[in-house]
Amino acid sequence: MWRKDRCDLPHNGPAFAAAAVVCVGVVLSYIPQAMRIRLSRSSVGLSPWFLFLGATSSACAMFNVIVLQWPIVRCCATLSGLSCLEHMMGILQVSLQWLMFTIIFVLFLMYYVVDNSPLCRARRARRPQGAAHETDRLNPPAEADDGQESSASESDLEEIHSHFNQSYGAVSPDVDIRPHETHAERDHTTYSNIPRAMRRILEVYYLPGEQEEITGKAGTVQEWHLGVTLAWITAGFWVFCAVLTMALLAMHAHHRYIRHWARFLGITGTVLAVLQYLPQIVHTARARLVRSLSIPTMMLQVPGMVLFVYALASREGPDWTSLLAYIAAGTLQAILLVLCLCWRVRQARLHIDDYGRPL
Known part of the structure; x- marks a missing residue:
């Protein structure tokens, strides 16, 4: 012992x-x-x-x-x-x-990850109701004083979308954009008639990009x-x-x-x-x-x-x-x-x- x-x-x-x-x-x-x-x-x-x-x-x-x-x-x-x-x-x-x-x-x-940007809040607001329900717990709504900023951002996005529709008739809010597609592939399959400079604006303000990938992963x-x-x-x-x-x-x-x-x-x-x-x-x-x-x-x-x-x-x-x-x-x-x-x-x-x- x-x-x-x-x-x-x-x-x-x-x-x-x-x-x-x-x-x-x-x-x-x-x-x-x-x-x-x-x-x-x-x-x-x-x-x-x-x-x-x-x-x-x-x-x-x-x-x-x-x-x-x-x-x-x-x-x-x-x-x-x-x-x-x-x-x-x-x-x-x-x-x-x-x-x-x-x-x-x-x-x-x-x-x-912390993402409380107005753009990301606007994107979350445009998501289907079922998906938004699952992410609400991860991304709480903004404080009361941010409501006007968020509404303004969403309105701006709608104006951008309307402008592209009127000018080029190429973008629909229900268009099926596959997440695995690259920006180059989207250029040819989704809105090939839009000038290249305009495409970049659309990619930044409308299409899901790297910022969209963290939606649901933000605290x-x-x-x-x-x-x-x-x-x-x-x-x-x-x-x-x-x-x-x-x-x-x-x-x-x-x-x-x-x-x-x-x-x-x-x-x-x-x-x-x-x-x-x-x-x-x-x-x-x-x-x-x-x-x-x-x-x-x-x-x-x-x-x-x-x-x-x-x-x-x-x-x-x-x-x-x-x-x-x-x-x-x-x-x-x-x-x-x-x-x-x-x-x-x-x-x-x-x-x-x-x-x-x-x-």
């Missing part, structure tokens, strides 16, 4: 193999979510509170395990490299969990500012925990105080993990859309959490305070996964994509 005053740590092959699989799985499971944000170039749909609580709870869990396994870290000076790595796998897997979740938070800030300025504020709070919380943890360990504080700090981190991480998925569940339930959430990521992580908890429990040092946060997070993530699957079925029935845009 392993004792804190000795470094003759027992070898546990199955536990080491499980921890190695978990470490690889943690990284792979977050790749679909990161790629979804990167390829769609939008992170709208992820709740800032969900990311904040997840980043802070995973940080608490990481420092909890570091404190509880610190005697093993000190033993690495007398162990071989492979043996040290084997007994450090608990710290490695919770650190990877924290790192990957933090990366998703960073991607959220990098790819959050609010308020949510963006909230995300930035919570990111700074997360960074400050991480620095505080890191400094205090390292100070207690470096000063060889009384064992009782270190255990109290570890228990505080574990309980705090559990509370934050329980609260973590509640904002995201509410956020997704109100939107009735999957949006930027990755279903493959959740399908990998929900069953993988069982193996994660087993691998962590088999390490020397971690106790129930280390495990409870991940058990709570895995349970609530399963609820979020079921909700997203239900919305995906609904989207297929309504023929809309994950952002509420007509297919």
Whole structure:
């Protein structure tokens, strides 16, 4: 039996193999979510509170395990490299969990789209009623003082359209313009009799272009500012925990105080993990859309959490305070996964994509 005053740590092959699989799985499971944000170039749909609580709870869990396994870290000076790595796998897997979740938070800030331009609001106003209903939640109406500006922009677009119809008789508001067509293809198939200079005006002010592609992927300025504020709070919380943890360990504080700090981190991480998925569940339930959430990521992580908890429990040092946060997070993530699957079925029935845009 392993004792804190000795470094003759027992070898546990199955536990080491499980921890190695978990470490690889943690990284792979977050790749679909990161790629979804990167390829769609939008992170709208992820709740800032969900990311904040997840980043802070995973940080608490990481420092909890570091404190509880610190005697093993000190033993690495007398162990071989492979043996040290084997007994450090608990710290490695919770650190990877924290790192990957933090990366998703960073991607959220990098790819959050805000578009409140009058032109985009006018385009949304001209959309079919069904499509507008799905995007209203993502693009709230402008404030009362913007009403005249939006109406004026829409009126201008109608005047432009009327002018082209009267002059060239080539443009119809119901014309079927395929999104995958290039501007050059549209020149020949839709309005080939319009002079080139006029075509450019029409492309900018009437036809769907790059700006139209973000419709449905745009969020609010308020949510963006909230995300930035919570990111700074997360960074400050991480620095505080890191400094205090390292100070207690470096000063060889009384064992009782270190255990109290570890228990505080574990309980705090559990509370934050329980609260973590509640904002995201509410956020997704109100939107009735999957949006930027990755279903493959959740399908990998929900069953993988069982193996994660087993691998962590088999390490020397971690106790129930280390495990409870991940058990709570895995349970609530399963609820979020079921909700997203239900919305995906609904989207297929309504023929809309994950952002509420007509297919």
